[in-house]
Amino acid sequence: MEYIDEGQARLEPFRFPKGYRGPDFSVWYVTSSGEFFPVSHRERPGVQLPFSGEFSFAGYRWLVPGVYSTAKALVVDLCREVPLQAIQDFIQKWNLTLENDDIDCFSKAQRMEMEAENPLELEVSPTAVVNGREHPYRRGTGLFYCAKLEWPGSDLTGEAVAKHYGLNQETGWNLWRYVFPWGRRKQVNTLSLTLQTDRARWPGTPFQVKQAGEQVELIHPRTGESCTLTVRDFQRDALDSDRIPGREEWEFPNHLWRFTYAVEPEVPGLTIEDGEEGDRPRPKPRPETGRGDRSGEGGSTAAFVTAQPEAASIGIIGGADGPTAIFLRDDEDPRRHTAFSALRFQREEPAAWLPVFRDAQGKRGHFVLQQED
Structure with a gap:
């Protein structure tokens, strides 16, 4: 994956101005x-x-x-x-x-x-x-x-x-x-x-994915309506950590899993997310102390990447703990969906995937x- 645009914001420790009452x-x-x-x-x-x-x-x-x-x-x-x-x-x-x-x-x-x-x-x-x-x-x-x-x-x-x-x-x-x-x-x-x-947004029942061809029944927790998710592809991937903003002072997790899937019948507002949170960025060790400087902990990033060879655009949204969520829009086949795990330092397979149903x-x-x- 390659970054085509990037930005960075740093959250500094909050201090009340002098004389604040x-x-x-x-x-x-x-x-x-x-x-x-x-x-x-x-x-x-x-x-x-x-x-x-x-x-x-x-x-x-x-x-x-x-x-x-x-x-x-x-x-x-x-x-x-x-x-x-x-x-x-x-x-x-x-x-x-x-x-x-x-x-x-x-x-x-x-x-x-x-x-x-x-x-x-x-x-x-x-x-x-x-x-x-x-x-x-x-x-x-x-x-x-x-x-x-x-x-x-x-x-x-x-x-x-x-x-x-x-x-x-x-x-x-x-x-x-x-x-x-x-x-x-x-x-x-x-x-x-x-x-x-x-x-x-309503969470459904978490499930696991092991390989392509698997099928999972998803049930809406509020309406009871069901649909069938079919896994088309399941593989590990990684972001280019050298292109992540703020890498001079911070180490960011860059390993992830992704799988493409189809849903029958289609359910508007359904997304698949990692059932657990990803790893938080960690400060790089200082040469003189060997310890990370946490004085500015809470860096925030936002970037957009493209995935090849698919014709798709991916958005990476970062919060106070760095890149945390990834979304993809497929421009060729709207019926093909892609789910991404949270970012981690190690190539760990997600423990579970979480279906999320958003009200119409x-x-x-x-x-x-x-x-x-």
Whole structure:
């Protein structure tokens, strides 16, 4: 495999600037920064507009308690009420305690299932329609608050927002602040919101692959519908580690397995992933100490490669721990799919492959906000 484009980003240790005092929760100061309590007050505060809303969407009650006009953008605060019982049921099902409230305590499939089931986990993409013209959001802040949950690190910001708007303290809340930039400040005569949720991802039953010709029955964990996966090819591969960004200071895993397959019948949104996480990058030993320098641990990479001889394009997506996931799009035969394992230092065969079923579509709704007299 050969890199045709590459990029690199380094995550440096975070340090508060000199003189940083933190947010002042006693002052309600709305700006276009997207923060609930911005530290900087250089921007003039927004003016609250006489719009609000309450509606039902995706099985929950929603509130729009505050809309603000700033010089740079429209700012909308959005709240989703989450029943306390739903939160408690989720905690009980997964036996979440102070000791095991960590992603390392759960497998990849479990974490994916938890994310899909978590009543406090919902990705929403809003669009504001101002005087009939759409304005997509560009940035924002999201958090949750539940006064009845005793969990360390409770968000003081969430508590301050909930108290400012007088939200019910007997339930849970998702709190978002969305920023919709506009060219210049507008007089808002009509205002509505379009909400679009992301498609949930559901893990199926892990399986193993040994050779071409194998067939595996895959069952959708929610609908019970089944399909048959046929392995066409199964082989090991490697990336050219000399071309990986950041290799001067870091060693990146570059060994992987891949297999091509067909699915009958085709299932939209089905992908096959490595059932386990890959190896993390490790710092190269320093000549003078023989030990790696971890001062900048958390390098992030992103690259795109081509695979020969197939007419396909591959994307490698990197997070804080380096290249972690690989995806392929086949430009000649859309019915031919390719799955890649996570990257590892050794040529280890994956313990299991994980089928992932993505919902066909998210939920969408349009809601007109009422203008107060």
